[in-house]
Every structure is written in C-alpha cells, then in structure tokens.
Amino acid sequence: ACFRVKRYEVSNVTKDPIIDDGWAYFVAERPYKEFLATHNNQDEMSTCTGLSAIDHANTKFSKGYALTGVGAIVCSHEIIMRNGVGDLQKGERYCNMDYIYTSALKHRPDVNKLTCYDIVCQWTKHIHEHVAKLPSALQITLADLQELLWAIGKLHWHSHKAAGHSRYSLNYIPGAGRVDGEYIERDWWVTQPITSSTKLMGPRGHHSSLNDTWAYANWRKVVGLATHLAKQYKMARIEYREQLDDHSAFTNGFDSHLIKTWLEELDEWEKNPADEKDPYLAHRADPTEIEIQGSLLEEEEAAMMNCKTTFKHDISPVDFVTAGLDIEEQQYIFHNV
Template sequence: MRSYRRMGAKTRYISTCTGLSAVDHANTKFSKGYDATGVGAVLCARHEFWLAQGVGDLQKGEKYVNMDYIFVCAMREYLVVNQLVSYDIACQWAGGLLERITKFPSHIQIPIPEGSISYVIPKLHYGSHIQEGHSPYSLNYRLGAARTDGEGIEHHWWWIQPMASSTKVMGPGGRQGCLEDQWGYSNWCKIVDMALLFRKRLRAARAAYAEQKASFDALTCSLSKENVIKWEAEVKAWEADPYNRDDPYIVVNQGLTELETVHDLAVEEQKLSSVTGFVALHEISLLGFMKMGLELETTQARLKEDAKKATAGKTSELLERRTALCRKVQKFRELQAVYIPQALPIIVETEACRTDVECVEDIRLTLLSEINPAHRDTKYKIKNVRHQGPNTRTRTEISKYENRKLRAVSQYRRARRAKLALSGPGDWKQEFRVLRDDDVRGLEDDDPGAVAQRAKRRHDQSKVGPAEGRQQMSWIWRASDSSSNSGIIDSLCVEWLKSRARVMCWAEECKLIPEEMRRVLASHAYEENAWFSRATMRSLVDDRLHEGLVAYAIDQAYIRRALRRKFRAVCAEVVQASEGTLLGSEWQEVEGPEVDLESSSLDDEAAYELDGEDLEPEQYA
C-alpha cells in the first residue's frame, strides 16, 4: 500500500465546490518529520459506532489515496448490503472513486456492485457547499435516510481530541493500541446507553412527526389541488433519478431583482433616447433620478439607525455623514424640479421637507409614492415592479448581520407603502402582507414561539436554533397561489416540497427506530448465546485456565442478558405506544441457554453473575 500511496502523493485535486478545505488543504499541511499528521475514520452514520478496520493514518491532509484505502478496508464486511456513504466532500470524492479503487493492489480491491453506493453530505457541512445541483447529496431529501445527520464523526473527533497530544510522542504500536482502546470503550458505552438513546429518539420522533404533519396538511389545504398534484409528480420523478433531473429544491426567483429592474429600465430608456427628436431634460436621466431617490431612502434609514446608538466619540463622524447627505438631498431637489415639478409646492409648504435642519435623516424626500394622486404628474409612466426582499443565509449570519436585516425590513415596508399609494388596494396584498417583526425570519428559522418553547425545555438559549427537519415556515415564504395569474410561485413550490420531505423523514424515523430496537434485542440474544457456547469450547486446557475461560464467558453472557432485560424494560412501553400492536418475539421474556457448571469444575456459581458495575439501575428510571 505504501508504494500505491507514493504514486498518488503528488496528485492534486481541484475543488469545484465551495468550502471544501479538506480538498484545498490536502497538500499544504505541515508534515515534515511526522509518520502521520492525523487519522481518517469510517463510522456508522446512524449510531456512530467505530467500524472494524475503519481507521487509518493520514500523512498530509485528507488525500484521496488515504481516504479511499480506509473506506475500502471498512467496507469489506458490508458488501452484501447497499450503503449510504456520508462524507463532507462527497460531491468531489465520489467522482472517480470506483475507478481509483481498481488501481489498488489486488488483495485490497473489493467488488462493489453497480448502484449499491449512494453518497450524501452531512447536514452541518451541507450549508458550506454550493446549493445548485446539490440536493441529491442532502440527507434532508434522501429517501430512507430518516433523520440521520451524518455528523457522528465530528462528535467523535471532539471526544478523542484530548488524546492527540498524548499519542504524539508514542511509538507506532503504543499509539495504535492506545487509540483502539479508546474507540473500543466508546463503542461499549454506545451499547450500554442504547436503551436511553432509542427511547429518547422515538419520543422526539413521534412528537415532531405530529407537528410537521399538521403543518404540512394545513399548507397543502391552502394550495390549489392542481399545483399540489403537479409538484408531487415532479418531485417523485426527481427522487427516482435525482442526478439527471432538474433540482426541485432550488428557489427560482419569480420576480425581478433590483439589478434586473435597473437593467430593464436602462434598456427601455436607451430605446427612447434613440428616437429622432429626443431631448434630454437633464444630464442625469430619469433612471438615475429614480435610483438616487431609492439610495437616499436607504442612506437615511442607515443614518437614523446609527444615530440612535452613536457614542460621544462618533459625533464628528455622524456630523460629516449628515453634511454629505444634506448635499445629496439638495441635488435631489434640483432633479425633482425637472422630473416631478408638481412636488415643488409640497416641498415648499411642508415643514418636514426643509433641508436646513440638523437631523437630515428625518427629512421627507417627497418621492412620487408620497405624493397625493391628485398632484402627480401623469405625463410620466412609472413602471411598478415587485420588491424582492433579500434572502438571509443562515441563522448565524442573521445574528452577524442583524443591522442589515433591519434595513431590509424597513425597505420592504417603505416599498409596500409606496405600492399601496401608487396602485391602491388589490389582489397583490394577498402576497405582500403587512410585515410584523415575528414574520421576519429566514427559510431556516423557526417560529419564535417554538424557539422559546425549546429554550425553556433545554434551559440553554445558545442551542435552540432549529434544524431543517423542524422548520415552521413564515408567511413571507408562503405567497398564496390562489390568485396568481403568472403560474406556479417557485418559492412556494420549494417550501411545500421541503415540508413534504420533513414529514417523510420523521415518518421514516418513527418506523425505523422500533425496528432498530428489535434488532438490538436480537443482537443481545445472539451475543448471549454465543458467549454461553464459548464457555465449553476449550475443554482440553489446564484446569485453572479452563476455569478462568468459563468464568469470563459466562460473565459476558450474563452481561448481554442484563442488557437485554434493561433494554426491554426501558423501551417496551414507548414502542407499544408507537406501534399500537403486540410486540414481536424479541420483546418476550425468554432466557437463553445455561451452562453445565458441574462439568466445568466450578464451585461457586454466584461468582459468575453480573456484579452491576456495567449497568446502573438508576439510569433507567
């Protein structure tokens, strides 16, 4: 393997996605003098068990050659089942993986049936990737994934990190033995705590499914039946072949953005100016005048916001900004005389329009939308376009750019008032509703009431941010399609699809966890029987050694029996409530085989009973 590793040592992989530091830094990590700069590992994404043969050293970052080798070694025991492989750079790493494996030495290669592996990106890492075309890699939309997040490996890196400094000075054998002991202990802790984990997960899944189902049904009822049928057909076709169909989970902007609006108006103005006999009214065009008015509105809002929290040290800076703004307003007044002469009497007669004041941010600009319809100039055609509010990216970015969000809210409210003044009431009000503070949240943000409830339960305000699977959509992303004349509203379609995916994931979770519980019981029973059989396997040994082997085997068998009893006692009630039917044979009180201690030369049978150190009864209360 070392020779193959040297062959790929100089191979460089160029990232075609965003945020893939594992690719970008694969050849830049300092490694002089080190046999290993870290480890790569393969875990069970569902239950976070370290897999046998699933850990290997890295020599210089996460190079493909290392990760491919570790993946192949771990997968040798799982070739009979389909695999859903989660990796934070899966969109890059998956391409060419099977071809790279064919270049391995023959004794390492594994036969991977075509189509038996699917690739996804862990949920937390997914946000760092480009969104277009990446929905097939999202665990939120993957059929059969339930509520798996794929981030178990990150949890374990954090847990094992304190050992890193200790292993730096160890020899290869001591280092590997130390790490394997830690990982083996981690797996055992998982086995012991499975009853509590599954009970907690099943209760949470049932509650979340009921909540998401109610939200989804309410949203579906508010939509036209034709749209729902069409959207469902499209997403099912995508689920059958996600890599060769258009991504239905990407929002397609239905309205014109600000840049598109400016471009269209510029083209229109250029056509008008090319007509014979056209005379420009001013060196600044009508489009330039409109842009100046909107920019002044934004500048005023920002200055007003900063003035409220300005300290004594910021007074001079605030004064300079007000002076600059005043000059711009005076220039705007000059253009108003050219393009909106009917505004001049209002400006002269209205005290709030005066520019010789200290707080320039409070000056009334007297835009066209602020003028009474009776006073508007009818010789100019004003093109009204839909305002498209800025999309927030993530909850973290919202907190970092809180001021930007507030300015956007103010801009939307001004635009809505302008629309109402220019067009009057109409069907457009069904889509552009009055915006309350609680309505202002991104697609990934939850309802403030639900967030507060979770904060109260968790007693930790820093961990109440909602995940995709628990979203409750704000009305700003639910523009009604009942009166739309322009076809399907893309953003509403995407949100309906996401709501549907959330319901499906929680429904799968409610079905998968009881099956996982049954398999845990079956595994404990199998292990119990296996240890009992091992107690009498080695009879042709020294009596004292034989006594020790039997004692150890029976001790291990009783531990599995105790685990099975505790698991059944902790989880039976919640499973019964979830399934609503009689439980299978694994849940019945059936004891495993016993060992004939008479033939084992053992005098004290009580010595082989579980001493209780591995299981604390109060944990399961």
Template structure:
C-alpha cells in the same frame, strides 16, 4: 480468549449491533426495505498527529490491523500504488482537500481518518488510517470507505456515505477505485453521497438539493455529524499518543475506539430511550404535517400536483442535477462586491480607494463649509 486461533483483521474489535448486516440482524425480506441500507459517516481528525520516529526499525506491532486501525503493510502499499491526484475543491475551502498539499516534514502523519455508522456512531473495524505528512487525500478516504462498504455487507445493494466534501469526493470515486488494484467494491452496490448538515452550509447553493440529507429517502433526520462528537473525547488522548511509537499509538487508538463502541453496545437500550420519545413526537408531528399537506393539496390544480410528484420521484431516482428542482426560485440579494461596484458607478461617489487621511480631510472641509 482462544489463543490457538488467529483473530484476523478486525477480529479484536466490536461493531454496531444495529447496523444492517446480512445473516446477523436482517429479516428475510430485507432487500426490499430501504431501512436495510447501510449509512456511514466519514471524517478526519487533524488533531491526532504523529511525529516521526528516530529509529522506526525498532517499532514492533503486536496487534496490527486486529482492531480499528488499518493493517499497515497493505495500507502503505495502496498509498504507493495510488495516483496522487491533486484535486482542488471547486466548492468550498475545507481542510480535507486543500490541506492535502501542505508539507509538514516533522510529522509522520497529520491526522487520522475514520468511518462510523451514521445512526449510532460506532467505529467500523480495521479501516482507521493515518494521513501522510501531506494531509488527507482521496486515496486515504477511498481506502477507508471501500473497506467499510465491504465489511459484513454481502448482498447489500445501497449505501449512504456522508462526507464533509462528498460533492467533490464522489465525482471521480468510481474511476479511482477502478484504477487501484487494492480497492474493491461489492458488485451492484449503489452509493449515495451526502454532506453533513453542519458542513453543507459552507458549500455552494447547488450542493444543497444534490447532497442534502433532507432529499434522501431513508436518511430520516440524520445530521451526518456524529463523528464530530466522537472526536471530542478522542482529542484528549491524541496529544499523549503524538510522540509514541507508531505501534504503541495505534494500540492506544484501538483501545479508545473499542471502549467507545463497548459503551454504546451496553447502553444501547437505556441510552436510546430519549430517541423513543422523539419517535413518538415525530409521529404526532407527522400527522399534523400530513393534515396541512392534504389541505394545501386540495386547493391546488390536481394536474400540477401530479406533475410535481412525478418530477420529485424522477429526481430522487436520477439524483445529481435532477434534484435542482428543489432549489427555491426567488430574487437573490446583491453581494457585497455587487453593491460596491454599484456605488463606484455613482458620479457622487469618489473613484478609487479613499484612505483614512483623505476621508478625515474631506470631513474637515465639509465642517468648514457649514
């Protein structure tokens, strides 16, 4: 309530009290603990659209960039300066990439993108940005992620970034940051890209070992989909904000995200009692799994076990294609097209497409011959 001091960007926002933040909630030896690494989840909401204003010059922002929405001027400057790379997905047909070239002239924005802490789902301040009328593009996501990685993250050395299309986004991320004057990353920061467990099922098989949270140390049992649960209540207010002025809509979104973070803050104790029970059950299951693992290891060749462990550690360090050692090797079932091709090569199978009338005529002919 100090009216004499400017709150600054994100100064009116609450954040997650448990996310690792140097100088706030980390022990002295935090740099050598993997649980002191950042964990973020990134996602877009295509329901939170905004229509074009008839007189945008009359729009007045009272708290631009003070909450969870981006500061508009530097954000728009970044979008203008960034190269519009039309990268088509080579993995899956997610809307986040392929909808980027769809033009909706009646809309000022086709949605918003946000970043939240992956453990508790608290929105990160000052980086929720609107997508243009052409949808979500990497330039939008890059701006949000870079700001998240730089928020109270002095000396943080590693960050996990979970994104629906992380396999595609991460390929040229460093080069896009290097070529953009408005994007900065903390020095010596290692970024580990991953894909949420729900969306990973729609990806190529090779994405499973390379971007699965199951093969990332410190990820625990994260599902990487917590933002999906935050969009559900968010979508109840977004239709109302659709036709508001841009400034008014941003303030409504700020209020909603602030309320969401506040509820998580005050309920941080009682709300996570079920997680304590899960933790105790996990410890019990861990003992059982360790016992089964030791029994299996005891009957295997010690040299092969040592080699497997060495390969697993090397793959964890190198990542990328090195993680393909976790792919199961087995006979793959034939696809629909392969079965169809095999049937067409059968001499008893009629060549070409058989229409409904021809199929009925063949059936009548068979019936008459009997």
C-alpha cells in the same frame, strides 16, 4: 478526518513494530503504505466554491510529523468500524479515504449503505476510477457502487454552493431518516484527552493506545444502545404525530392538481437527481426587502399623483410597516443578547 491525532517522526515500524496490526480499527500498515506509495503526487483541488479551504489540504505544514492526522469510518450509531481508521500523511487525500472506506466496507457487504462525507460531492466524481486502482481485495463492483447513496452532513452541507447539492442533503434523501450525518465529528472527542501523549509515541504505542480508546468507547455505546434507542423511539412517535398534523394542514392550503404535479416532478428528480431539474432550488432570486419597499413606494407615489388616495397622518403606510419591522428586529436582538 481529525488533524489533532498527529504523531511526530519518533521511531519506525522496524524498531517499534505494531503488534495488533490490522486486528482492530486501524487498517493493516504494510499494504496500506504500499498502496499510498503509488499515489505520491496525487493533488485534488476542489471545484466547489464553498470548499476553498480544501484546496490547500495538500500544502499544510507537515515537517517533523510521521502522520498529520487520521481518517475514520463510523456507522450511524457512531461506532468506529473494524479496519475503518488509517493514518494521513499529507492532509485528507482521496487515496487515503478510498482505502480506508473500502477496508471498512468489505466487512459488511450485506448492509444497505448511505455514506455521509464532508466533501462527498468531490470525492464521488471519480469514485469508479479510484476503486479500479485499489488492491483487488478492496475493490467494489460497479453494481455495488450504483446502490450506494451519498450525502453531506447537515453542518457541512451549508458550506457548499447550493447548485447541484440538494441531492446530497439528508433532508431530501428518501429513507435517510432524521439524522444529521455528523457522527464522526462527535467521535473525535474521545481521542482528545490522549492526543498529547500519542503524538510522542512510536507506531506501536500510537496504534495500540488509540485502538484501546476506541474499543472502550464502542463498548460504552453498545451497552447504552437499548436505552438510547428506546428514548429516541418515544420521541419519534410524538414528533411523527405533530409533523403529520402540520403537513396535513399545510397541504390542505394548496390545490390538489398542483400538489400532484409537484409530487410527479419530485419523483422524477429522486430517480435521476443528476439530470432532472432540482425542485428544491429556487430558480429565480426572491426580491430583497429594499426592492419590495421601493416597489411599494412607487405604487404609493403613483396613487397619490392620480389622486386615488390621501394620507391622514404624516407617515405613509409603507413607512409605517417599515418602521414596525425595524422595531421588531430590534426587539428580537434585545431578547437574544
């Protein structure tokens, strides 16, 4: 969602009717508003500790605004999808995104779908209940829902707690490819030059201006898609060879039986990530630098007391290594200032 694409309470659809209502990127106004009217008191608080800011989404200042932003659905090539945009009235509520998402999805029912969303871990918890409350024309069958894959964009993934979130990482989802999942964030830039104008418009001017802007942006992407894909293909071939060599060299350093066990555990997790043990999550905390240093100092002192070792210099091996690491860190900071 983008909360910069606002609109003041200027005019209304009766005085300023939307001419291209539902014809382009915005969903049809009347059925959308009728659906939202049944969800006036929907409060969705986040249970993900990394998303405390979402807890206040429904309480943001909205006085004087007819809408506080827009939500949008784009494809992996950053094309704004048909009927994939909707106005937001009180922050980024699930009911808004449910309607917008299924409106865009109904035009491409035959395509395999991997859905990236900043708060997908929360949004999908009750997705079946949400879909059941949608208008019949927008409802997705249970079979279709089970075939959908869910992910969090790489930029936002690190804002979530680690436990239970490997299943949403684009690094670990088979078939996801080397994408970052942040397509929509790059699409908002095209609206920035006109938001100061559209927020003062009535419903017709607001929708038409944004529809025209997105149509032009989509056209430019389609025209340049062949050149872009050719460039990406050449880069992928080079990267594939390098990554394959690195992977082979890394794999050869482990016992084959151990690798087989790991792959079996990974296969089980990929089939049922909700119930199987997460192979990508460290189940015990790694020791800190101070803990390692303390352990080595204890071993050093024990060896000296047992007369098993003596030092020819004023500095011990542990202190020497620690000083070296400090110098290395200072050099790194100096070179990156």
